[in-house]
Amino acid sequence: MAEQLAALRRPQLEPAALLIKELMLTADSLELFPLSARVTYLNHGGFGVTPRTVLDEKKRILDRIEENPAGFLSRRIKLHWQQVADMVAQRFAVNPGSLALVENATDGVEAVIRALPLAKGDEILVTSMCYGAVAMAARHIASSRGAKVITAELPFPPRDVQQYVMTVAEAITPHTKLAILDHITSATALLMPVEEMIAVCRERGVSVLIDGAHAPGQTALNIAALNADWYVGNLHKWYFVPRGCGFLWAAPGKEVGLMPNVISWEINRPFPSNFAWTGTRDPANWLAVPAAFAFMDRFGxxxxxxxxxxxxxxxxxxxxxxxxxxxxxxxxxxxxxxxxxxxxxxxxxxxxxxxxxxxxxxxxxxxxxxxxxxxxxxxxxxxxxxxxxxxxxxxxxxxxxxxxxxxxxxxx
Ligand SMILES: Cc1ncc(COP(=O)(O)O)c(C=O)c1O
CATH class of the missing domain: 3.90.1150.10 (Aspartate Aminotransferase, domain 1)
Incomplete structure (x- = not known):
């Protein structure tokens, strides 16, 4: 098994790719990506752009799976999944076994909201800059339990970080059970003062889910140091992993009750193994994580x-x-x-x-x-x-x- 993962991890360096090791961040970097020469691409935040070497590795993984799909998917995938999840945990400073790979940030955020024991009158706090789909999911799940979503209105442009921390603090009520806070907002592209926001929520006994869809690779990320209850991130936006790769981390004790959005054979296993199999799907994006980390590490x-x-x-x-x-x-x-x-x-x-x-x-x-x-x-x-x-x-x-x-x- 370990050998198989090592084989998956081994970067397939072609002669041109070997040269890349020597490159600094210069105009040549554009050649490392398959972007069309016709476009001026200023929307990396939208869906990320996968480097050529990482795409090559994904193709190689797909070829390996096709050599013996049943052997790979029924016997080897769960171990590989866990090893990659632990590798992601290590990179962002949390314990192995505390993080599950998910399809994307939406997937991870919804798993957390669904797991909340929400009752009539309870409140979920979001900000006016919360990602639209996340706010919609929160409203849908809250209303099915008689709970509601309260929105803290953040002014734009911001005066300073303190103004935002205060706005969140003032929106907390005795009914607030969860605050969903973006690490970097989507439409306004703001790096939020999440540490301070988490602190004010915790002082008031409110659990915090950080939506870090844009954060890994865009800002230095030490998840444990933030002191949140759950952290969800995408690796396909700013960490060079092919599209369809996110993660969900839970603080000690906060993994209780977490279930994937699609429940399958692993339902009775503890977190994060219960997320390892949610029906047949293509695991190549997750397994390309080592190649994406290697790409990032060439530059640092x-x-x-x-x-x-x-x-x-x-x-x-x-x-x-x-x-x-x-x-x-x-x-x-x-x-x-x-x-x-x-x-x-x-x-x-x-x-x-x-x-x-x-x-x-x-x-x-x-x-x-x-x-x-x-x-x-x-x-x-x-x-x-x-x-x-x-x-x-x-x-x-x-x-x-x-x-x-x-x-x-x-x-x-
Ligand atoms: C803050 C935030 N949360 C969630 C998402 C959803 O990410 P995904 O489509 O990868 O699930 C995005 C997407 O841009 C986002 O910016």
Whole structure:
């Protein structure tokens, strides 16, 4: 068994990939990813982008499975699953056996909410920046038990982290059973002061689930140090694992009652083994985790994070200059994504429909891929992301294409 996992882990380095070891984070990094040369890709946060070597490893794993599917899936997969789960646990500073691999953050978050012994009148606290699908799931599960979801309204842009901590603290009531807090918000791309937020929740006896869909790889993550009750993360966004790989961690004692969303043969096993088999599925993404970790480690996670953080700050400053706005988001609340306000002269209303049309026009007319993620203060805000394949010229191109859309409108 150990040999088989070692074989799965062994990076398949082709001659070109061997050279990559020597590369620093330069323009060459773009070649490590299968992105089309036609697109300017500024939406790493959307679904991640998988490096070529990791995709190659996934293909190799699939080939190995097909050599003997029954042998692999009925005898070997659960051990491999556990070994990869423990590897993820070790990377993010928690104990082996305290973390389950799941399909994605949605999967992990819902498993936690379903496990809560919610009763009539109980409350789940979320913020107004909670990921939409998570808030919907929380409302659905809460209402089926006579409980409800309370939303703490976070102002945007933030003044400072303390303002957000206070807003969460003030929304807690004697009925609050759980707070679901994003580590990095989706539409507003804010690195949240989760440690302080967790502390105020704990002082009031409220359990905390951190939704870290965007956090691993984007910010330094030591899960144990946060002192939350549950932590859910994605590895397919910022940790280079192929799409369909997340994890769910439970603090000691908080694993009791946790069940996968799809219950299967392992129902009577303790956490996390009860998550290891939820019916037949393709485990290749999970098993590609060692290759993704190896990819990250060629550069070093620290180096990647620092590169991306600096690039996003530079990009915001450059666009502020080009479009004429004052950056308002504190650097302390910025990881590798940020929001920039689109110029008012753009011919799109500051509505959900307007931001969808802006996104489509940027893609269809200029092949610029960016998330027009937010509307606030009568403006559409664009969420830009930085990854090692990006260069400042990418944001320059975004800036010029947006100005071209403004000029096209002015000529009408
Ligand atoms: C904060 C947050 N939670 C949950 C999700 C859902 O992630 P997934 O689709 O991988 O389940 C996202 C996706 O962007 C997110 O940003």
């Amino acid at each position: 996670e620290n180096t990647v994070r620092k590169h991306n953080h600096q690039l996003i700050l530079d990009a915001v400053a450059m666009l502020a200059n080009m479009w004429g706005f004052r950056p308002t988001i504190p650097a302390a609340m910025t990881a590798a994504m940020s929001l920039v306000p689109a110029p008012e002269a753009l011919p799109y209303p500051p509505t959900d429909e307007g931001r969808a049309r802006l996104e489509v026009d940027l893609e269809d007319k200029y092949s610029v891929i960016v998330n027009a993620s937010y509307v606030s203060g009568g403006r559409i805000w664009l969420r830009i992301a930085a990854q090692i394949y990006n260069r400042i010229e990418d944001y320059q191109r975004l800036g010029e294409c947006v100005l071209a859309l403004c000029q096209a409108q002015a000529r009408r």
